[in-house]
Amino acid sequence: MKKWIAFGIALLVFVPFYSCDQEETVAEPYLVVRFQFDPNQVRLNNLGQPAAVPSGHAAQSPTFNTIGAHYLELAQNANTQLGQGLVVYHAPETNAGGATAIDFNQSKIVAEGAVFLKIPLRTLAQGTYEWVRVSLSYQNYGISVRHAGADYAGTLASFVGYNTYITSHAIGNNFFAVDGNRTQGYWAFALNDFPYSSSGQAPAGATTVPNPLAATSPIPAGSCVVTGKFPVALQITGNETRDIELTLSLSNNNSFEWVEVVSDGKFEPAAGETVVDMGLRGLLPTFEK
Known part of the structure; x- marks a missing residue:
């Protein structure tokens, strides 16, 4: 019995000593960026103004599977020119196809809500x-x-970057060999349950890219730099102890648009209806600290 009492006293002495000897580890705070899609968000035009579907066209709000981006910048104010803000991310580019282009093979592509x-x-x-x-x-x-x-039901792969170098890409079991650059508006399509696929190119300059700062901070033609304002300005102080969770909400409100031949609001390629616009229709950024 005396031995057990002695062991218990030794244990009580040891445990506090051991606990005080540990160093607390504080997790490093991060900027964490995610995408979400909202078919009910306002549908904007290139100037960031509300826009209806034009007469003679029709559109639908697609169901997003994944998205990719190759550039992310935080701008101080409405006069901050593109590239002069805080460039948070710039994806790999290549000259393998001739002109400089986004390297699709190295692109980061994520589902809604996943960490980008x-x-x-x-x-x-x-x-x-x-x-x-x-x-x-x-x-x-x-x-x-x-x-x-x-x-x-079908799946569309839409390349809206200024220029993309693609060796090949796939939709399900459908493979598309490209081996070259494709400018903004290249697309490929496959039916989900039937052996049919096709690809094409939307007209140059037809892809909508909302930029409410067009008057003070324009973007290059043919780019897909979508611009949005925080409801409350984001401050990075250097004293953060928790992550900043940044959510980029993109409007897919009738973002897939085509020229109508049969006026029924249905996309009918066999009737000669052609894709004209695949641009997302607005950006609403929000954050939590």
């Missing part, structure tokens, strides 16, 4: 930022297609 970027806050410049600019490069989403009076 996770960057230590200590590596970012302190400051106050009112705007976000994100250059979108790739969209993969579900659409409905009508043929011979029946509706079919």
